[in-house]
Amino acid sequence: MKQKKEVLVKLFLSTLYLSAFTFGGGYVIVTLMKKKFVDEYHWIEEDEMLDLTAIAQSSPGAIAVNGAIVVGYKLAGLPGVLVSIVATVIPPFVIIALISVFYNAFRNNWLISQMLEGMQAGVGAVIASVVYDMAAGIVEGRNPASLCIMAGAFAACFFEINVICIILVCGLIGIVRTFLSKGGEKR
Numbered sequence: 001m002k003q004k005k006e007v008l009v010k011l012f013l014s015t016l017y018l019s020a021f022t023f024g025g026g027y028v029i030v031t032l033m034k035k036k037f038v039d040e041y042h043w044i045e046e047d048e049m050l051d052l053t054a055i056a057q058s059s060p061g062a063i064a065v066n067g068a069i070v071v072g073y074k075l076a077g078l079p080g081v082l083v084s085i086v087a088t089v090i091p092p093f094v095i096i097a098l099i100s101v102f103y104n105a106f107r108n109n110w111l112i113s114q115m116l117e118g119m120q121a122g123v124g125a126v127i128a129s130v131v132y133d134m135a136a137g138i139v140e141g142r143n144p145a146s147l148c149i150m151a152g153a154f155a156a157c158f159f160e161i162n163v164i165c166i167i168l169v170c171g172l173i174g175i176v177r178t179f180l181s182k183g184g185e186k187r
Contacts, residue, residue, distance in 0.1 A: 020091035
């Protein structure tokens with residue numbers, strides 16, 4: 001019981017910290033969650049984090065909250081979900097509340113607008129890093145069919161195919177592959 005409480009406290013503080021100091025959206029927080037929960041705490045394996053990220057991306061809602069939900073559930077069940085949601089939502093809520101109070105001062109401030117534009121460049125670099133790390137994890141040790149699916153999904157984005165269609169087709173391919181591989185094992 002004491003160990004679960006320690007995990008919940010550590011989960012709360014980690015997700016609160018990540019949410020408070022992450023600018024740029026969900027893809028940025030995913031790489032930081034990987035560094036914290038996979039590399040630092042060793043609570044989750046890298047392949048498992050990749051799967052949890054896929055679940056978070058394909059679920060409706062903000063990827064930061066969805067990522068916190070799946071990680072919290074993996075680590076501590078329903079209490080982990082509740083703790084990680086609260087910790088992930090508190091910083092943006094407080095920041096948006098403060099910005100709304102001082103909206104008129106921020107709206108026309110040249111320095112703040114320049115600072116936000118500079119942060120966009122950093123966010124782009126972090127997102128590129130996440131894409132590289134996730135693609136490297138898929139490429140290493142995977143079969144050619146998985147690589148073809150990844151390349152096809154990537155190429156489909158350039159033809160302006162709806163992302164929902166891409167996700168559904170990839171999910172359908174995964175289901176078919178799973179059933180075919182399970183059918184081969186039973187023989």
